[in-house]
Amino acid sequence: xxxxxxxxxxxxxxxxxxxxxxxxxxxxxxxxxxxxxxxxxxxxxxxxxxxxxxxxxxxxxxxxxxxxxxxxxxxxxxxxxxxxxxxxxxxxxxxxxxxxxxxxxxxxxxxxxxxxxxxxxxxxxxxxxxxxx
Numbered sequence: 001x002x003x004x005x006x007x008x009x010x011x012x013x014x015x016x017x018x019x020x021x022x023x024x025x026x027x028x029x030x031x032x033x034x035x036x037x038x039x040x041x042x043x044x045x046x047x048x049x050x051x052x053x054x055x056x057x058x059x060x061x062x063x064x065x066x067x068x069x070x071x072x073x074x075x076x077x078x079x080x081x082x083x084x085x086x087x088x089x090x091x092x093x094x095x096x097x098x099x100x101x102x103x104x105x106x107x108x109x110x111x112x113x114x115x116x117x118x119x120x121x122x123x124x125x126x127x128x129x130x131x132x133x
Contacts (some may be wrong), residue, residue: 006056016117017060024107024124025086031085037079042086049082092123
């Protein structure tokens with residue numbers, strides 16, 4: 001069965017797959033953000049380790065079957081080393097709480113008049129600030 005690619009012109013993005021967001025996610029990884037690959041994660045493959053075309057733009061993949069990724073990367077440790085996790089809004093909020101971002105900082109971010117697509121980018125920025133403290 002052939003997959004149907006994501007159509008950036010008509011489909012509603014599950015997360016904003018922008019170069020800026022991917023760059024911020026890379027910074028979170030470099031700043032020590034810990035994650036364990038599991039079903040439900042979006043990942044970015046900037047170094048083209050995955051041979052199969054992504055259904056999403058910018059070499060973004062969704063982990064639906066962890067076993068498939070383990071066949072490519074051998075195990076989760078190699079996945080973490082070679083891929084960049086793109087936390088969803090919900091995942092990023094949980095990460096922020098886990099690393100000690102005060103609730104009021106998150107709430108201020110949420111309540112601000114931010115245009116669609118920038119909320120997650122701003123939350124990634126906030127996480128990066130706390131990862132480097």
